[in-house]
Amino acid sequence: MPSPPAFEKDAEEKAKRAPDSGAFDEQTPEAGSDPLEDAYYDYLCRLGDDALVLGQRLGEWCGHAPVLEVDLSLANLALDLIGQATLALGHANNGDGDELAFHRDVLDFRNCLLVEQPNGDFARTIARQLLFSTWQHILYRELTESPDKFLREFAAKAVKEVAYHRELASEWTIRLGDGTEESARRMAEGLDWCWRFIPELFEVDEDLEEMIARQTVPDPRGFEAEYYAAIEDVLGQAALAIPADQRPILGGRRGHHSEHLGHLLAAMQYLPRTYPDATW
Amino acid sequence: MSDGHDWPLWEVFVRAKGGLSHRHVGSVHAPDPKLALAHARDTYTRRQEGVSLWVVKSTDIVASDPADAGELFEPAADKVYRHPTFYDIPDEVKHI
Numbered sequence: 001m002p003s004p005p006a007f008e009k010d011a012e013e014k015a016k017r018a019p020d021s022g023a024f025d026e027q028t029p030e031a032g033s034d035p036l037e038d039a040y041y042d043y044l045c046r047l048g049d050d051a052l053v054l055g056q057r058l059g060e061w062c063g064h065a066p067v068l069e070v071d072l073s074l075a076n077l078a079l080d081l082i083g084q085a086t087l088a089l090g091h092a093n094n095g096d097g098d099e100l101a102f103h104r105d106v107l108d109f110r111n112c113l114l115v116e117q118p119n120g121d122f123a124r125t126i127a128r129q130l131l132f133s134t135w136q137h138i139l140y141r142e143l144t145e146s147p148d149k150f151l152r153e154f155a156a157k158a159v160k161e162v163a164y165h166r167e168l169a170s171e172w173t174i175r176l177g178d179g180t181e182e183s184a185r186r187m188a189e190g191l192d193w194c195w196r197f198i199p200e201l202f203e204v205d206e207d208l209e210e211m212i213a214r215q216t217v218p219d220p221r222g223f224e225a226e227y228y229a230a231i232e233d234v235l236g237q238a239a240l241a242i243p244a245d246q247r248p249i250l251g252g253r254r255g256h257h258s259e260h261l262g263h264l265l266a267a268m269q270y271l272p273r274t275y276p277d278a279t280w
Numbered sequence: 281m282s283d284g285h286d287w288p289l290w291e292v293f294v295r296a297k298g299g300l301s302h303r304h305v306g307s308v309h310a311p312d313p314k315l316a317l318a319h320a321r322d323t324y325t326r327r328q329e330g331v332s333l334w335v336v337k338s339t340d341i342v343a344s345d346p347a348d349a350g351e352l353f354e355p356a357a358d359k360v361y362r363h364p365t366f367y368d369i370p371d372e373v374k375h376i
Contacts, residue, residue, distance in 0.1 A: 067287070067309060068309075069308050069309060069310065069319035069322065069323060070319075072319075072322045072323050072326075073318065073319065073322040076322050076326060167318075168318055171314055171315060171318065172315075175311065175312075175315070
């Protein structure tokens, strides 16, 4: 499997020395010089922030999951996602993904609202995972065809990880939905909580439009029907009803987040901000 | 955390790479075969330990009784001629 290009320490110096005609060189992105560069940066932040925030959320289960085996499963998903975030945010920021992860404030985060929602009980965590991983898996699958080298190679690596996330979330949804009276009730409540955040996954704003127009990334509306069919299939196997449509809540992609994200970031960013030189 | 006491125990076997046998590495609790595989994967192959997994319900394993060890195993002790030590194994044969 091809791996993404390694970050070169002197990339910034190289960029300064590069001739002006190299403005489109993918090693030396200059934000602001081209609307696509802004859109591209924004797209990487969306990919990276989705993975980072959900990874952090899943990490909160560490030591608290219903059984030891599930504890390990959730931590594994979290580590996959944080690895993806490291790649995407690193590529967005000349190799320094940590700066974006730990030194941006809540308004600068571009993740969708679904991933920042609190874990709730195990069923709600699984509902969130099912709804997100199914979307992310289809998106990554499409991104493996991107003409952009980074996105193509990123997706080729990550699509396998997320295929497992989707599979695991589907299996748990089926077991909880088709389990006891209590597990079915909790699973239905979890889906109900998360359902209003689905439309945001298929929203296309100006930045995304720009990327789609250049055929660099897929239009999510192109796989919306496939997405809903897949979710309905899992819910059918789980003997769960499709939740009623709710008023969609949007805005995460533009930095309008729920109050939950601030608390998550406070926990995540505290250490590197308080002890900037800490290593381990 | 509860210990998943209402879930059956599954024995986990991992094949480290092609050509090797599956080896017993431990056990997991899981409600059914599919999740037993998932739990085995998440517990025992996180560091590229394997290319193939088997899980077997612990209760499906028929085990010898330690009390019978004498009659089962000790008679083999003085039969050195059963060991294939009287010829050289070629270096190319790795796993024998």
